[in-house]
Amino acid sequence: MKVLVPVKRVIDYNVKVKVKADGSGVDLANVKMSMNPFDEIAVEEAIRLKEAGTATEVVVVSIGEKKATDTLRSAMAMGADRAVLITTDQGVDIEPLAVAKLLKAVIDEEAPDLVIAGKQAIDNDMNATGQMLAALLGWGQATFASEVKIEDGAAIVTREVDGGMQTISVKLPAIITADLRLNEPRYASLPNIMKAKKKPLEEKSADDFDIDITPRQTIIATEEPATREAGIMVGSVDELVAKLKEGGFV
Amino acid sequence: MTNAATAEFLADLQDALPKGRFRAVKAGELDDPRGRHVGLAAVVATPHCVDEVSTIARLCHAAGVGIVPLGGGTGLVLGQVAHSGPAPVVISLERMTAIREVYPSENAMVVEAGAILHDVQAAAEAVDRLFPLSLASEGSCRIGGNLATNAGGLNVLRYGNTRDLCLGLEVVMADGTIWHGLKRLRKDNTGYDLKNLMIGSEGTLGIITAATLRLFARPSKTAAAVFVVEDPKSAIDLLAMAQATVGEGISAFELISGVGLDFLTETLPDLRQPFEVRPDWCVLIDLGVSAEAVPEEMLLALFEKALAAGLVSDGVISQSEAQRQEFWAVREHIPVGNRNIGSISSHDISIPVSRIPDFIPEGIAKLQALGDVRVNCFGHLGDGNLHYNVFPAKGLDRKDFDDIRAAVKKTVHDLTHAYEGSVSAEHGVGRLKVEDLERYQDPVKLAAMRAIKTALDPKGILNSGAVLRAAGAT
Numbered sequence: 001m002k003v004l005v006p007v008k009r010v011i012d013y014n015v016k017v018k019v020k021a022d023g024s025g026v027d028l029a030n031v032k033m034s035m036n037p038f039d040e041i042a043v044e045e046a047i048r049l050k051e052a053g054t055a056t057e058v059v060v061v062s063i064g065e066k067k068a069t070d071t072l073r074s075a076m077a078m079g080a081d082r083a084v085l086i087t088t089d090q091g092v093d094i095e096p097l098a099v100a101k102l103l104k105a106v107i108d109e110e111a112p113d114l115v116i117a118g119k120q121a122i123d124n125d126m127n128a129t130g131q132m133l134a135a136l137l138g139w140g141q142a143t144f145a146s147e148v149k150i151e152d153g154a155a156i157v158t159r160e161v162d163g164g165m166q167t168i169s170v171k172l173p174a175i176i177t178a179d180l181r182l183n184e185p186r187y188a189s190l191p192n193i194m195k196a197k198k199k200p201l202e203e204k205s206a207d208d209f210d211i212d213i214t215p216r217q218t219i220i221a222t223e224e225p226a227t228r229e230a231g232i233m234v235g236s237v238d239e240l241v242a243k244l245k246e247g248g249f250v
Numbered sequence: 251m252t253n254a255a256t257a258e259f260l261a262d263l264q265d266a267l268p269k270g271r272f273r274a275v276k277a278g279e280l281d282d283p284r285g286r287h288v289g290l291a292a293v294v295a296t297p298h299c300v301d302e303v304s305t306i307a308r309l310c311h312a313a314g315v316g317i318v319p320l321g322g323g324t325g326l327v328l329g330q331v332a333h334s335g336p337a338p339v340v341i342s343l344e345r346m347t348a349i350r351e352v353y354p355s356e357n358a359m360v361v362e363a364g365a366i367l368h369d370v371q372a373a374a375e376a377v378d379r380l381f382p383l384s385l386a387s388e389g390s391c392r393i394g395g396n397l398a399t400n401a402g403g404l405n406v407l408r409y410g411n412t413r414d415l416c417l418g419l420e421v422v423m424a425d426g427t428i429w430h431g432l433k434r435l436r437k438d439n440t441g442y443d444l445k446n447l448m449i450g451s452e453g454t455l456g457i458i459t460a461a462t463l464r465l466f467a468r469p470s471k472t473a474a475a476v477f478v479v480e481d482p483k484s485a486i487d488l489l490a491m492a493q494a495t496v497g498e499g500i501s502a503f504e505l506i507s508g509v510g511l512d513f514l515t516e517t518l519p520d521l522r523q524p525f526e527v528r529p530d531w532c533v534l535i536d537l538g539v540s541a542e543a544v545p546e547e548m549l550l551a552l553f554e555k556a557l558a559a560g561l562v563s564d565g566v567i568s569q570s571e572a573q574r575q576e577f578w579a580v581r582e583h584i585p586v587g588n589r590n591i592g593s594i595s596s597h598d599i600s601i602p603v604s605r606i607p608d609f610i611p612e613g614i615a616k617l618q619a620l621g622d623v624r625v626n627c628f629g630h631l632g633d634g635n636l637h638y639n640v641f642p643a644k645g646l647d648r649k650d651f652d653d654i655r656a657a658v659k660k661t662v663h664d665l666t667h668a669y670e671g672s673v674s675a676e677h678g679v680g681r682l683k684v685e686d687l688e689r690y691q692d693p694v695k696l697a698a699m700r701a702i703k704t705a706l707d708p709k710g711i712l713n714s715g716a717v718l719r720a721a722g723a724t
Binding site for chain 1: 470471472475477522524541546549550553554557562564565566567569570571572573575
């Protein structure tokens with residue numbers, strides 16, 4: 001069974017995001033970038049399937065700038081077998097539909113039995129690519145997975161839904177999107193990082209595909225959330241009540 | 251000896267200051283963090299400005315009443331814990347927390363002594379600068395205490411200890427006079443260096459009320475790795491290799507022992523550890539580099555080189571900031587694991603780096619001859635600073651070792667002295683190591699220290715009994 005995992009290079013989860021002065025977007029200059037944490041969980045799950053003997057090959061795919069090579073090497077250091085990079089022009093935001101179409105093209109070629117994706121990327125929080133990809137392929141989908149078992153040509157997936165858990169069975173091939181509690185991704189060991197440098201990484205250009213990736217949305221403005229104003233200390237209950245009245249809160 | 255604070259004296263003191271400058275002792279604030287003693291206080295003063303500190307010192311000086319300056323109370327050698335003798339006036343700097351000025355273009359800032367270290371770091375970050383002093387208690391310790399004890403911490407290898415981070419001081423002297431020394435100069439060769447005398451004097455020569463601190467450019471990219479090494483010798487060779495290849499980018503180089511990891515497994519099983527098979531020794535390396543560099547690649551190149559040289563066998567590298575923080579969490583929880591196990595005796599020592607590989611096993615052999623003990627040796631290997639802590643063997647209780655505790659301490663300190671080391675690397679002398687200082691310190695230096703103490707504090711009121719034995723005490 002071949003498993004394909006799309007991975008995205010995003011601004012590091014622990015970095016304090018700064019909005020560009022002109023409000024045109026988020027400042028990415030010299031900011032630490034890492035693999036999208038949900039994608040890391042997806043990679044881990046695929047590797048565990050391989051270690052359990054269920055999967056035979058794990059292929060990771062990334063779409064983006066040339067620097068996404070680092071993200072693919074990280075995934076291969078964790079244990080993925082090979083990687084495909086589809087390069088796009090620097091600074092162009094690829095929307096979920098375009099990503100899903102490009103992934104479909106790769107999937108048509110690779111013919112995996114299972115795709116495990118992160119449920120969303122933490123940079124724009126779209127939560128759309130997995131679902132769109134399932135629709136384009138006409139495959140079943142199991143989103144927000146917290147547990148995955150493969151049995152008799154189907155994936156038994158426990159999903160985190162509002163108010164509890166839901167367990168569903170989807171026929172393979174299928175798309176699974178990983179939620180936070182699916183697993184805890186392993187650390188990349190340095191000997192494995194050295195080995196990953198020698199694993200195959202195939203590079204293609206988005207221009208090689210007959211797919212329109214021009215953004216359909218226009219970013220009008222990007223703003224920081226309002227900052228909390230400093231509080232004041234009051235000396236007594238009376239003063240507190242007076243201040244609340246003054247501010248029109250009571 | 252200092253005089254007891256009479257009711258009349260305390261009344262005069264209160265009259266001399268605005269209202270609300272005195273309070274009772276808060277529960278726990280004068281306790282030794284390691285639980286050995288509780289400090290005494292006639293009253294806790296909370297002055298709001300340097301002039302009020304001056305007034306308190308002047309009155310105490312006139313009456314011969316002792317003063318103990320108090321920061322965050324996190325010191326580990328009883329420097330802030332006056333547990334015997336007449337109860338002193340404790341001057342808490344808790345109300346003097348202002349960041350007075352920040353000079354980003356000069357890489358300097360002026361802060362009051364009561365500012366909490368974490369707030370000082372945050373004030374530097376607000377202007378995109380780094381104040382590099384970083385230690386486990388940074389959320390509660392105060393910068394005045396860091397200066398008074400010349401605190402070390404995690405970034406000494408790269409940025410030096412607190413002494414190296416200070417450009418100027420404002421100090422209230424024993425008689426209440428104020429030394430206005432808040433200069434911001436990198437070069438100032440104008441006679442005796444009073445600033446460096448005050449730093450590390452642990453409140454025995456003056457009360458630090460404000461300081462000019464050095465700031466640095468913030469490294470814009472960071473990454474951490476944990477390398478498995480066979481023994482401390484390999485760790486030291488790796489350090490030399492890292493300094494040659496990565497140079498100034500190394501922010502920290504911390505030795506972690508398998509014993510320390512065992513303590514975490516035993517007492518904090520939920521804490522994630524970097525390796526499934528517990529190594530005997532490993533080192534945490536932290537890099538902070540400029541925007542153009544790629545720290546992960548630098549760490550990988552170092553690993554490849556070290557692997558070829560046979561210095562390392564395995565390792566992990568942070569793939570994200572979250573993982574970097576997880577690696578640091580392991581290092582930072584080692585003291586927690588130590589507390590959970592309960593040490594027989596803890597030692598903060600430094601040894602010339604090249605002699606550490608011989609020191610560690612020799613010490614363990616000598617200690618195991620005394621009893622069934624485990625040694626958790628960890629710490630800032632890059633600085634030659636080891637925390638060399640002795641614990642009961644698994645299943646035994648520290649209480650069973652009460653009769654050998656003194657012998658354990660003496661064994662470690664004698665060996666440290668024989669290896670040309672120091673029995674207090676970064677924690678200071680306080681009241682805990684006064685005897686050690688007398689035993690191991692060069693006698694000429696000790697005599698000079700006593701002469702300086704007498705000259706600057708003739709009545710011996712400032713933190714009496716810390717660093718040097720109080721005059722007349724035995």
